[in-house]
Amino acid sequence: MFNYLLPCKTPFLFYSLFCYLFLLLNAPFPAFAVNTSNGNQTDRLALLAMKAEIIHDPSGVMKSWNDSVHFCNWEGVTCGVPEQRVTTLNLSSHGLAGSLSVYIGNLSFLSRLNLELNHFHGEIPQEVGRLSRLRYLNLTNNSFSGEIPSNLSARSNLIWLRLGFNNLIGSSPHQLGSLQKLERVQLHYNNLTSPLPESLGNLSSARSLSLAVNSLEGTIPDTLGRLKNLEFLGLGLNKVSGMVPPSIYNLSSMKMLTFPYNQLHGSLPSDSAFTLPNLQVLNIGHNQFSGFLPESLSHATNLVELDINGSNFTGKVNIDFGGSPSLLWLVLASNFLGTQESGDLHFFDFLTRCRNLQVLDLSDNQFGGKLPNSMSNLSTRLVTLRLSSNQLSGSIPTGIENFVNLTELTIAKNNLSGTISASIGNLRMLRRLDMSENEFSGHIPSSPANITQLYSFHLEKNNFTGSIP
Ligand SMILES: *[C@@H]1O[C@H](CO)[C@@H](O)[C@H](O)[C@H]1NC(C)=O
Ligand SMILES: *[C@@H]1O[C@H](CO)[C@@H](O)[C@H](O)[C@H]1NC(C)=O
Ligand SMILES: *[C@@H]1O[C@H](CO)[C@@H](O)[C@H](O)[C@H]1NC(C)=O
Ligand SMILES: *[C@@H]1O[C@H](CO)[C@@H](O)[C@H](O)[C@H]1NC(C)=O
Ligand SMILES: *[C@@H]1O[C@H](CO)[C@@H](O)[C@H](O)[C@H]1NC(C)=O
Ligand SMILES: *[C@@H]1O[C@H](CO)[C@@H](O)[C@H](O)[C@H]1NC(C)=O
Ligand SMILES: *[C@@H]1O[C@H](CO)[C@@H](O)[C@H](O)[C@H]1NC(C)=O
Ligand SMILES: *[C@@H]1O[C@H](CO)[C@@H](O)[C@H](O)[C@H]1NC(C)=O
Ligand SMILES: *[C@@H]1O[C@H](CO)[C@@H](O)[C@H](O)[C@H]1NC(C)=O
Ligand SMILES: *[C@@H]1O[C@H](CO)[C@@H](O)[C@H](O)[C@H]1NC(C)=O
Ligand SMILES: *[C@@H]1O[C@H](CO)[C@@H](O)[C@H](O)[C@H]1NC(C)=O
Ligand SMILES: *[C@@H]1O[C@H](CO)[C@@H](O)[C@H](O)[C@H]1NC(C)=O
Numbered sequence: 381m382f383n384y385l386l387p388c389k390t391p392f393l394f395y396s397l398f399c400y401l402f403l404l405l406n407a408p409f410p411a412f413a414v415n416t417s418n419g420n421q422t423d424r425l426a427l428l429a430m431k432a433e434i435i436h437d438p439s440g441v442m443k444s445w446n447d448s449v450h451f452c453n454w455e456g457v458t459c460g461v462p463e464q465r466v467t468t469l470n471l472s473s474h475g476l477a478g479s480l481s482v483y484i485g486n487l488s489f490l491s492r493l494n495l496e497l498n499h500f501h502g503e504i505p506q507e508v509g510r511l512s513r514l515r516y517l518n519l520t521n522n523s524f525s526g527e528i529p530s531n532l533s534a535r536s537n538l539i540w541l542r543l544g545f546n547n548l549i550g551s552s553p554h555q556l557g558s559l560q561k562l563e564r565v566q567l568h569y570n571n572l573t574s575p576l577p578e579s580l581g582n583l584s585s586a587r588s589l590s591l592a593v594n595s596l597e598g599t600i601p602d603t604l605g606r607l608k609n610l611e612f613l614g615l616g617l618n619k620v621s622g623m624v625p626p627s628i629y630n631l632s633s634m635k636m637l638t639f640p641y642n643q644l645h646g647s648l649p650s651d652s653a654f655t656l657p658n659l660q661v662l663n664i665g666h667n668q669f670s671g672f673l674p675e676s677l678s679h680a681t682n683l684v685e686l687d688i689n690g691s692n693f694t695g696k697v698n699i700d701f702g703g704s705p706s707l708l709w710l711v712l713a714s715n716f717l718g719t720q721e722s723g724d725l726h727f728f729d730f731l732t733r734c735r736n737l738q739v740l741d742l743s744d745n746q747f748g749g750k751l752p753n754s755m756s757n758l759s760t761r762l763v764t765l766r767l768s769s770n771q772l773s774g775s776i777p778t779g780i781e782n783f784v785n786l787t788e789l790t791i792a793k794n795n796l797s798g799t800i801s802a803s804i805g806n807l808r809m810l811r812r813l814d815m816s817e818n819e820f821s822g823h824i825p826s827s828p829a830n831i832t833q834l835y836s837f838h839l840e841k842n843n844f845t846g847s848i849p
Pocket of ligand 10: 759
């Protein structure tokens, strides 16, 4: 705590007393070794007090925090000219453990604080709320506990607030509404519990709101539809319920809309009301959404991921995915999609234009009809192809051996028939192959024996003849 008094420990009693007195009064002390006219003692003392609370410093970064150099040259410290006051403190990724000193509040010129990727514990001191020039607060990936300091809401210059991956509790988000300049709020992976406050709609500069993996409750406030700059809304793995306000689906700036694993229901607005031209990711799985998938998703030309796994969507898929050449991940599994009749997979014709597609999961739906021939023209980058538990019939189109990157092919529990071509042995990356519970017939080819990685291989409940190779 009083480390900063150490330099006063000299054999000369009167000098020492004089020295202590001066330091305690926090006055400049010209005879003293540290150049006090160059910078501010308050900052130096605050930094030393912070150093004193660090109990583990594996990379030895704190060694440079000594009086043989001016504190503006200490590692991680940046001062502003000409005031020589600390403006940036960046101690990220040093494996530091300890608590954050209340003296932090004395670094009154501090504009950027980055302590991310360390092991700081204890509460974030209220004194952080005194830093009126603070613009970037990065405390991600530590072990901070307790509540977010309530007076942080007075820090109207804040642009970034990154407190994710900590152990924060309480109901803090509702105080944030007054921070008009806030662009990025990242509070994910904590244990925040409050309902989502209406006041979030006042964050008029917000571009990214990441609140996933907490215990947030209540409904998504309608006011979020006012955030015209919002590009990312992440609410996954919370306890959010009710309907999503339609205004959210009208934010033309929105790139990533993700709220899987909540208790949301209702349907997506149809077509003209669903206008997200910049959408890249729509991940809303594991809720209870119902109704049709809007055809206007065809206009999402930057779409990379569409995941509606485990909802109650119904009807035919009428989306022209050809307009989304970047599509990588299409998971429509565990819904009630399809009509159980032919033509349900017509959208494969469009999908063939998605040359980056890696994951296609349509399992556990009501898709009927034959596997279209266009299936063999799907991207050869496919890694996962799941069609199990539908009502698909007919045979496997030729060309399936083109999918050399496939690690999983599951088409079980359909009405597929015909023989299995030996060319299936070309799928050398396969780890999982499940064709069980269909009506395949003929001989079982021996070629899969050449797939060295294969660890799960199911062909049972078919009409195969002959012996098992
Ligand atoms: C203290 O800093 C000032 C300004 O940087 C400089 O002019 C002066 O020479 C320094 N004094 C000592 C004793 O280092
Ligand atoms: C140092 O900064 C503090 C807080 O801003 C201020 O009160 C004090 O007067 C400054 N001291 C010097 C020597 O500039
Ligand atoms: C003080 O810090 C400097 C670098 O800033 C370093 O070279 C020196 O070894 C440090 N002194 C001690 C005693 O650790
Ligand atoms: C912060 O410090 C870390 C570790 O020294 C460094 O890798 C990173 O580039 C710094 N960040 C900034 C914004 O200066
Ligand atoms: C700095 O902060 C501490 C704790 O918040 C306080 O006790 C002290 O008086 C402050 N001022 C100076 C000049 O160190
Ligand atoms: C905060 O963290 C992000 C992500 O690691 C980094 O890009 C940014 O530069 C950091 N901000 C500051 C002020 O260090
Ligand atoms: C942050 O912490 C989480 C969980 O503690 C971990 O999964 C993640 O990889 C960490 N991030 C980084 C960049 O190390
Ligand atoms: C989150 O908080 C609740 C209640 O405050 C508690 O029961 C739960 O264990 C906490 N979860 C974690 C992961 O800390
Ligand atoms: C969704 O489907 C499940 C299973 O069929 C059903 O129990 C649930 O009531 C449905 N929910 C809605 C909102 O339709
Ligand atoms: C298989 O995947 C790799 C890595 O994604 C890719 O570079 C390669 O082109 C793919 N092979 C084919 C035939 O598409
Ligand atoms: C396995 O591969 C080798 C060489 O690629 C080939 O000669 C052999 O016939 C294959 N075995 C089966 C069972 O397909
Ligand atoms: C498959 O076998 C079952 C009974 O073993 C039979 O009823 C059915 O007609 C057969 N299907 C085909 C396509 O051969």
